[in-house]
Amino acid sequence: MENGHSTEGAVGRCLTLDGNRSLIIGDKHLVLDDASGKRLIPLYNILWAEVVGSQLLIDYAAQPSKTSIKHEKWTYEIPATDNRPDRPEPEAFAAALLSRAYVDAQPRKRAYVLINPNAGPGGALRKWDREVKPLFEVARMHMDVVTLTKGGEAVELAEKVDIDKYDTIMACSGDGTPHEIFNGLARRPDANRALSKIAVSHIPCGSGNAMSCNLYGSHRPVFAALAIIKGVVTPLDLVSITQGDRRLISFLSQSLGIIAESDLGTENLRWMGSRRFDFGVIIRVFRKRCYPCDLAVKVEVDQKDGVRAHYKRHASEASLHQKAHAESRHESEGEGLPPLKYGTIQDDLPEGWELVPYDKIGNFYCGNMAYMAPDLNFFSAAVAADGCMDLVTMNGDLSPITATKTLMSVESGKFFDSPHVSYKKISAYRIIPRNQEDGYISIDGERIPFGPFQAEVHRGLGRVISKRGAFEALGPSNWDSVTVAERLHA
Structure with missing residues (x-):
């Protein structure tokens, strides 16, 4: 909750209370005006408002510190003697407050909650019961909750869920459970409809928690x-x-090389949380590991200046998600998944593609979200639904010191501009590992068999719940001036 004085004008309704007090729905805040001054609650923090008997009840999320939120309530007696003709009915005031508090968001969402008690360092059930569930209950959300007991169970549940019964499938987990949810929806006979109708959301309880960082700006x-x-x-x-x-x-994301090995090759160090990733990177960098492969790419934007311009153009469109909704509706008319424009890895190389040998790649990393962990923004130019994947490659023949500095520059926000990093916008690729019998390939942090694979993007095929209708990435106006930490913890 924000306290203090304000001259914020009323843009909504004003309700007179007992004791010469009044509530005003302002532009960005609910304002309590009394003899001691003005107290403010951001409209974003208003969870619920209703009239019960002669009382107006307002539930909100108070923020006593930068790292905590707790539920608090305002309760006010409604005077029965105010007969002014212009006096709003308390019920109408509560309805107007909820309308201003939720704006484009749907109140009272219906959630199918899948809790993975073994995600990351553990503790998902405790976090759900103590921190998350109480907030949802105050917001009058409907919740059906399942505690997962085995790997792959979320795939099965998403494949069978009644998509008309819920607004979101919520993963209380790391990033592995959202991966399973998307793939469960993709297995359905009505995959196109399912993926475009029900949104996937994420309560972060894992090691990296990339999905939450990207959608909500917090882990x-x-x-x-x-x-x-x-x-x-x-x-x-x-x-x-x-x-x-x-x-x-x-x-x-999809990765092969240092990033994949530093993630999947450190599963035995889950007790370290996200720090296990840093440990894995340092070990492999000082071994100067290279990952030879043949790579063919369908490039959409090649040079970094072009990538920067592409990002700024798309991120500045306030109605981006609405445009993508309209464009993806046409693509979603079929029953199952969209047809593959470029075929599969078993088909001949698509026309115009050329397999280029790379003998000393240290890292192949492709993604369509910015953050891979709270302080790791590998894909600064990622946009939620621009129809592109962001491809980052790094030479594996760098000195250990240079390679370490390059990878560590992710945290300072300078990774994109490193001369040792290639950054492109692509729509499809084929990669064939060479000279290595076994290794790690990571898809959304999950290991798949080591061998050739092909990828292509489907614009706006899926749905998520995001805080602002876009990624929580560095904005186009402050690309160089705002650090990842500042953005995530502001």
């Missing part, structure tokens, strides 16, 4: 919960991965 469960309550349905590009005769869906 803290209670901040994600508030963002989901007030969030809006937003299109998200999804990526088809084909390997052998298998097709799966990626919502976050």
Whole structure:
């Protein structure tokens, strides 16, 4: 809650209370005006308002510190003697307050909650019970909750869920459960309708929590919960991965090399949380590991200046998610997944593609979300539904010191401009590892068999709940001036 004095004008209704007090629905705040001055609650923090008997009850999310949120309530007696003709009815005032507090967000969302008690360092059930569930209950959300007991269970549940019964499937987990949810929806006979109708949301309880960082600007469960309550349905590009005769869906990233090994190769260090990733990177950098491969790419934007301009153009469009909704409706008319424009890994190389040998790649990393962890913004130019994946490659023949500095520059926000980093916008690719019998390939942080695979993007095929209708990435006007930490913890 924000306290202090304000001259904010009323743009909504004013309700007179007992004791010479009044409530005013302002532009950005609910204002309590009394003899001691003005007290403010951001409209974003208003969870519910209703009249019960002769009392007006207002539930809101107070923020006593930068890292915590707790539920608080205002309760006011409604004077029975105020007979002015212009006096708003208390019920109408409460309705107007809720309308201003939720704006484009849907109140009282219906959630199918899947809790993975083994995600990351553990503790998902405790976080759900103590921090998240109480906030949802105050916001009058409907929740059906399932505690997962085995790997792959979320795939099965998403494949069978009644998509007309819920507004969102919520993963209380790391990033693995959202990956399973998207793939469960993709397995359905009505995959196109399911993916474009029901939004996936995320309560962060894992090690990296990339999905929450991208959609809500926080890796803290209670901040994600508030963002989901007030969030809006937003299109998200999804990526088809084909390997052998298998097709799966990626919502976050694909990697081979240092990033994949530093994630999947440190599973035994989950107790370290996200720090296990840094440990894995340092070990492999000082070994100067290279990952030879043949790579063919369908490039959309090649040079960094072009990538920067593309990002600013798309991120500045306030109605981006609405445009993507309209464009993706046509693509979603079919029953199952969209047809593959470029075929599968088993087909001949698409016309115009050329396999280029790379003998000393240190890292191949492709994604359509900006953050891979709270302080790791690998894809600064990622946009929710621009129809592109962002491809980052790095030479593996760098000195250990240079390679370490380059990777660590992710935290300072200078990774994009590094001369050792190639950054492109692409719509499809094929990668064939060479000279390595076994290794790590990561799809959304999940390991797949080591071998060739092909990927292509489907613009706006999926749906998520986001805080603002877009990614929580560095804005186009402050690309160089705002650090990742400042953006995530502001």
